[in-house]
Amino acid sequence: xxxxxxxxxxxxxxxxxxxxxxxxxxxxxxxxxxxxxxxxxxxxxxxxxxxxxxxxxxxxxxxxxxxxxxxxxxxxxxxxxxxxxxxxxxxxxxxxxx
Numbered sequence: 001x002x003x004x005x006x007x008x009x010x011x012x013x014x015x016x017x018x019x020x021x022x023x024x025x026x027x028x029x030x031x032x033x034x035x036x037x038x039x040x041x042x043x044x045x046x047x048x049x050x051x052x053x054x055x056x057x058x059x060x061x062x063x064x065x066x067x068x069x070x071x072x073x074x075x076x077x078x079x080x081x082x083x084x085x086x087x088x089x090x091x092x093x094x095x096x097x098x
Contacts, residue, residue: 010022019044039081042080042084
């Protein structure tokens with residue numbers, strides 16, 4: 001974001017959602033914590049990969065695209081987050097919390 005107005009526009013575009021696609025830029029995710037936003041980003045990336053592979057077989061019905069891309073609540077108790085956390089800790093990039 002280059003300005004406060006850009007941030008406000010993004011907030012408006014997100015509305016009550018947890019993710020948004022910015023054409024030409026990629027996705028933006030939000031969560032109650034950074035960890036939740038990271039998990040949501042990884043999840044959306046995986047769903048997009050699945051849709052891409054499915055599209056190689058032919059047209060994917062819109063109802064399946066909408067269902068697959070619907071953001072889900074991210075949990076830092078998930079195996080996904082534990083994997084990312086272990087990688088960050090290996091590199092000394094994730095602080096130990098009290």
